[in-house]
Amino acid sequence: MRRLRQVMADGGDRQERLDKIVQLIAASMNTAVCSVYLRRERDDLELCATEGLNPDAVHQTVLHVGEGLVGDIAQHKRPLNLADAPSHPRFAYRPETGEDPFLSFVGVPVLRGGDMTGVLVVQNSEKRNFADQEVEALQTVAMVMAEMLSVSGEETAANGSDPDAAQLFKGRGLTEGLAMGHVVLHEPRVEVTRLISDDAEEEDARLSAAMYKLRRNVDDLLATEDVSHAGEHLQVLEAYRMFANDRGWMRRIRDAIATGLTAEAAVERVNNAMRARLGGRRDAYLRDRLHDFEDLSNRLLRILSGRAELASEDKLPRDAILLARTMGPAELLDYDRKKLRGLVLEESALGAHVAIVARALNLPMLGDTRGIVNAARDGQEIILDIGSDEAHLNPPSDIVEAYSNRARLRARRMQRYARIKHLPAITRDGQEVRLDKNAGLMVDVDTLGDSGADNIGLFRTELQFMVSARLPRQNEQEEVYRAVLDKVGERDVVFRTLDVGGDKVLPYLGLAAEENPAMGWRATRMALDRPALVRVQLRSLLRAAAGRKLSVMFPLITTLEEFTESRDMLFAERDRLAKFGHKVPATIDVGAMLEVPSLVFQLDQLLPQVDFLCVGTNDLMQFFFAADRGNPQTSDRYDFLSLPAMRLLAQVRDMCAAHNVPVSICGELGGRPLEAMALLGLGYRRFSLPSASIGPVKRTVRSVNTKRLEHAVWGAMQKNRSDLRPLMSEIADAQGVKL
Ligand code: PEP
Numbered sequence: 001m002r003r004l005r006q007v008m009a010d011g012g013d014r015q016e017r018l019d020k021i022v023q024l025i026a027a028s029m030n031t032a033v034c035s036v037y038l039r040r041e042r043d044d045l046e047l048c049a050t051e052g053l054n055p056d057a058v059h060q061t062v063l064h065v066g067e068g069l070v071g072d073i074a075q076h077k078r079p080l081n082l083a084d085a086p087s088h089p090r091f092a093y094r095p096e097t098g099e100d101p102f103l104s105f106v107g108v109p110v111l112r113g114g115d116m117t118g119v120l121v122v123q124n125s126e127k128r129n130f131a132d133q134e135v136e137a138l139q140t141v142a143m144v145m146a147e148m149l150s151v152s153g154e155e156t157a158a159n160g161s162d163p164d165a166a167q168l169f170k171g172r173g174l175t176e177g178l179a180m181g182h183v184v185l186h187e188p189r190v191e192v193t194r195l196i197s198d199d200a201e202e203e204d205a206r207l208s209a210a211m212y213k214l215r216r217n218v219d220d221l222l223a224t225e226d227v228s229h230a231g232e233h234l235q236v237l238e239a240y241r242m243f244a245n246d247r248g249w250m251r252r253i254r255d256a257i258a259t260g261l262t263a264e265a266a267v268e269r270v271n272n273a274m275r276a277r278l279g280g281r282r283d284a285y286l287r288d289r290l291h292d293f294e295d296l297s298n299r300l301l302r303i304l305s306g307r308a309e310l311a312s313e314d315k316l317p318r319d320a321i322l323l324a325r326t327m328g329p330a331e332l333l334d335y336d337r338k339k340l341r342g343l344v345l346e347e348s349a350l351g352a353h354v355a356i357v358a359r360a361l362n363l364p365m366l367g368d369t370r371g372i373v374n375a376a377r378d379g380q381e382i383i384l385d386i387g388s389d390e391a392h393l394n395p396p397s398d399i400v401e402a403y404s405n406r407a408r409l410r411a412r413r414m415q416r417y418a419r420i421k422h423l424p425a426i427t428r429d430g431q432e433v434r435l436d437k438n439a440g441l442m443v444d445v446d447t448l449g450d451s452g453a454d455n456i457g458l459f460r461t462e463l464q465f466m467v468s469a470r471l472p473r474q475n476e477q478e479e480v481y482r483a484v485l486d487k488v489g490e491r492d493v494v495f496r497t498l499d500v501g502g503d504k505v506l507p508y509l510g511l512a513a514e515e516n517p518a519m520g521w522r523a524t525r526m527a528l529d530r531p532a533l534v535r536v537q538l539r540s541l542l543r544a545a546a547g548r549k550l551s552v553m554f555p556l557i558t559t560l561e562e563f564t565e566s567r568d569m570l571f572a573e574r575d576r577l578a579k580f581g582h583k584v585p586a587t588i589d590v591g592a593m594l595e596v597p598s599l600v601f602q603l604d605q606l607l608p609q610v611d612f613l614c615v616g617t618n619d620l621m622q623f624f625f626a627a628d629r630g631n632p633q634t635s636d637r638y639d640f641l642s643l644p645a646m647r648l649l650a651q652v653r654d655m656c657a658a659h660n661v662p663v664s665i666c667g668e669l670g671g672r673p674l675e676a677m678a679l680l681g682l683g684y685r686r687f688s689l690p691s692a693s694i695g696p697v698k699r700t701v702r703s704v705n706t707k708r709l710e711h712a713v714w715g716a717m718q719k720n721r722s723d724l725r726p727l728m729s730e731i732a733d734a735q736g737v738k739l
């Protein structure tokens with residue numbers, strides 16, 4: 001290691017240093033061959049230096065990622081240790097290298113930040129496996145080498161990048177909106193500059209001290225965790241605690257220290273290896289665990305290097321756009337929402353926990369934005385255009401200008417909504433309209449008062465289950481529901497029982513993948529087949545609402561019996577609690593969600609049994625039109641403002657009126673002003689909307705005269721045109737409806 005450090009310190013050009021390194025490794029590991037392959041553009045691996053193979057092959061031999069043993073190591077980012085390399089099925093013979101006499105082979109990936117930058121190989125003539133310590137040592141050297149290549153600027157030179165140059169990144173919009181602001185790197189970059197240690201024992205002691213502190217930190221976080229965030233934070237933090245106490249992790253770091261690395265470098269090496277192993281996995285559960293693990297590694301690195309814990313609150317600009325490779329939901333909630341303008345992650349998909357939280361916070365967010373963390377620096381200007389799936393880093397002035405205009409228009413609109421937010425949603429002819437909001441996390445409940453909504457018309461209980469690493473226990477569920485009820489006070493909240501299964505995956509339930517998840521074993525279907533799960537939830541709700549009003553509704557009801565069985569289960573739980581002397585809710589309202597067309601034709605039987613009906617248009621429309629709501633190719637193909645959909649909802653509304661059952665619309669549809677106008681025209685008076693839609697829809701409601709509107713909408717439907725959108729726009733124009 002010391003000699004390696006000497007080579008690095010000596011300078012010289014890159015080739016000279018690479019040559020010296022391979023000589024040094026071959027000599028110190030007592031191998032006949034040591035070669036290094038570096039990644040070139042377009043995923044080729046070029047033999048850049050060798051000791052022991054034919055020197056003429058240097059810069060001549062090239063393998064693709066995935067080709068031969070070297071390509072295999074690069075592709076899977078994991079070492080290969082072979083006693084007889086030529087007999088391996090992936091072996092690719094390259095005559096120009098003259099490697100015929102060499103049988104034993106060890107290759108390790110050269111990784112930097114989890115990215116593969118090359119492959120380092122040693123070979124010997126006798127047939128034997130290398131010892132684990134030798135493989136470890138080679139990995140350590142590979143890490144030092146990766147650092148050397150990057151410090152000497154070769155990597156950046158290859159990219160030809162100026163750090164302040166304008167760059168456009170493509171991502172995937174996971175929420176909505178537009179954001180302009182300044183970059184804040186979520187994890188202040190801890191550059192591990194000292195890789196080689198002087199004293200392994202001292203490094204080991206530093207590691208133990210830091211690990212102790214890390215465990216204490218996590219325990220403290222758990223102990224002081226505010227109950228109001230219980231649902232979102234606690235389980236995530238518990239997963240951290242599990243990792244923090246994982247002996248395997250500690251042992252791997254120790255092993256790396258034993259090869260001559262500093263404690264920081266050892267943590268980074270173990271993290272790189274983990275990222276390389278799990279980074280490409282599709283399994284959402286494993287990816288989430290990797291995020292937890294990376295987060296802990298970073299915390300440990302910051303403790304070791306004495307750096308700030310996280311992007312510090314007081315230094316946070318008022319227009320912060322957070323950038324991170326990955327982020328857990330709890331970490332996002334740690335930031336002051338008032339200062340956040342947006343979030344960009346290199347990884348993360350629509351269903352990711354952090355995306356669920358970002359949606360609840362109404363925060364513009366891009367996921368899947370590869371390469372942005374390494375390219376960006378704190379304080380740089382950045383624009384997020386979620387609609388176009390783009391992030392402009394260091395945007396040129398014309399782009400800034402264009403977006404500033406858009407942002408100004410948006411801000412003006414927002415101001416208009418803010419002005420009417422707390423006015424009642426009453427139409428011009430005095431009809432009261434109930435505008436509730438959809439919620440699912442405690443942050444949604446916290447913002448109820450500020451949103452201008454009357455109540456919570458749909459509380460999606462599955463979100464608590466989705467952001468946690470394991471099934472929330474009864475007392476944890478109860479705590480969350482109690483906190484929700486405490487916070488809403490006099491207002492109403494309608495709890496929807498678990499709507500999981502299908503694409504709302506809870507990895508810890510270990511459910512089998514389905515071919516058509518939306519139409520699969522989900523929601524109430526699953527609840528009735530596996531009653532234990534929903535019984536615990538019902539019990540938690542009943543206990544949390546002791547002495548108060550409880551409203552519960554069941555999702556995806558397809559047959560009358562599904563509703564009656566679910567309701568009976570709820571009352572059986574209530575009776576059981578009462579029998580054991582527990583206080584039960586003062587009143588219980590039970591409703592069904594209308595999300596499946598078959599239920600429309602059972603409304604005459606269902607409505608006498610329910611206290612209210614809630615139309616989940618997101619699902620109802622996808623089943624009505626047989627168009628997957630999550631697939632952009634189908635989701636916008638059929639318009640709600642068309643005769644069949646409007647007729648369907650007119651029929652539902654009429655049936656509910658005839659049975660005197662309150663009905664609300666709780667899908668995203670009701671949040672679009674023109675659609676909301678059409679629904680008002682059909683006679684709907686209750687809506688539960690995404691938070692951001694309350695302002696725009698309230699403005700529409702307050703501009704409407706329902707008598708005139710109902711008449712016009714009814715008239716338009718008599719024209720027998722299948723496409724009603726143009727007619728609805730004409731009505732809005734003619735009646736001065738604000739959209
Ligand atoms: C719906 O389907 O309209 C609904 C509100 O439920 P979710 O979007 O949670 O499926």
Ligand code: MG
Nearest residue numbers: 595616618619
């Ligand atoms: Mg639904």
